[in-house]
Amino acid sequence: MNTVSPETISAQLNWRYATKKFDTTRKIAGDTWKHIENAMALAPSSYGLQPWKFVTVSDPALRAKLREVSWNQPQITDASHLVVFARKIEVSKADVAAYIDRIVEVRKAPREALAGFEGMMVGSVSNPGNLPGGSMDTYTRSQTYIALGFALYTAALLGVDACPMEGFDPAKYDELLGLTAMGYKASVIGAFGYRASDDPVAAMAKVRAKHEDTFLRR
Amino acid sequence: MNTVSPETISAQLNWRYATKKFDTTRKIAGDTWKHIENAMALAPSSYGLQPWKFVTVSDPALRAKLREVSWNQPQITDASHLVVFARKIEVSKADVAAYIDRIVEVRKAPREALAGFEGMMVGSVSNPGNLPGGSMDTYTRSQTYIALGFALYTAALLGVDACPMEGFDPAKYDELLGLTAMGYKASVIGAFGYRASDDPVAAMAKVRAKHEDTFLRR
DSSP states (O other): OOOOOHHHHHHHHHHOOBOSSBOTTOOOOHHHHHHHHHHHHTOOOGGGOOOEEEEEEOOHHHHHHHHHTTTTOTHHHHSSEEEEEEEESOOOHHHHHHHHHHHHHHHOOOGGGGHHHHHHHHHHHHOGGGSTTSSHHHHHHHHHHHHHHHHHHHHHHHTOEEEEEOOSOHHHHHHHTTOGGGTEEEEEEEEEEOBOTTOGGGGSOOOOOOHHHHEEEO | OOOOOHHHHHHHHHHOOBOSSBOTTOOOOHHHHHHHHHHHHTOOOGGGOOOEEEEEEOOHHHHHHHHHTTTTOTHHHHSSEEEEEEEESOOOHHHHHHHHHHHHHHHTOOGGGGHHHHHHHHHHHTOGGGSTTSSHHHHHHHHHHHHHHHHHHHHHHHTOEEEEEOOSOHHHHHHHTTOGGGTEEEEEEEEEEOBOTTOGGGGSOOOOOOHHHHEEEO
């Protein structure tokens, strides 16, 4: 174990904020970015199914088009790295089987030992109305927000700025990124990079509800 | 800035896993728990609205009842700390106004400077069909998963075990926790504590899709 001090965690979580203006001259180093991607991939998900794709968009022309369907928000083009967190439209029996295959591969486990787990998952995804959230779409969408949280948190620990963004036209994103044909839909965006020295929001105090309004005790 | 090394992040994210069996004799120290709560409260949310309550359930009798409507999963009673992440059923104009009040209080900002921001938020929550996710319920639910991610991540950094859980009857939770009357609904659970030395899952290799199956490049 290699734990982190509470003071460090607090310092970095208070340092982070939803960056409105990125420094367009600064790029995240490839090695640093790799660590953020690794953390996203390590995010937990329901059953471990990972019903998602993380779409990193580098092409400037494509990012310009995305900005047009994102209320013209500058982070879409100005951030060093842009990630669209996409959810799977449908988790099928075949997807569950592929996941079981992956478990067998990684853990060198006998497939028959996983039959119960597979059956449980197939039962869940075959009755989407009973899934957590009440639909397949809400179920897979929710998982992508855990991964978003992991990405934002990791960026903060590494001293990388970020902005979570929901203000975009998801159908246009699906089309521009070619997601529909692949069976995915855009859920939410993370823009990553370094704050501009003149982003006025950077200096503003973080606003959170009082603890007694946030926590209930039972 | 007080950044954390990539090696430390990787070590702790690989150390964490969805704990199936907690050590019932070990409790999280109050000071440590306080840091996990602080991190949850620092999680970002849409516009910063924090449309959530984090319900920490300590009463053993209540936890026993919750376990009954959670497929009898032992983590509900055996974890040191149990948190139900609840979303607001409706974010109203009054909620937006209260949030603006809080910004004014924390930032000592003139209220009139926030009129545009308030108007934008009121416009959003007044047209729930246009909210990210397509409904108020999906919108606020999604936010709670960011906070779940922050809580799980913080626990891992501090060397505290955790299990995210969606397998429970949310309507029964709302009733048992008195959430409905307060205008909230249970989204997802985090159980926190320390792994039992004989949890067989602890030793299993973490299973994730291959990087090339997780990331799309555009």
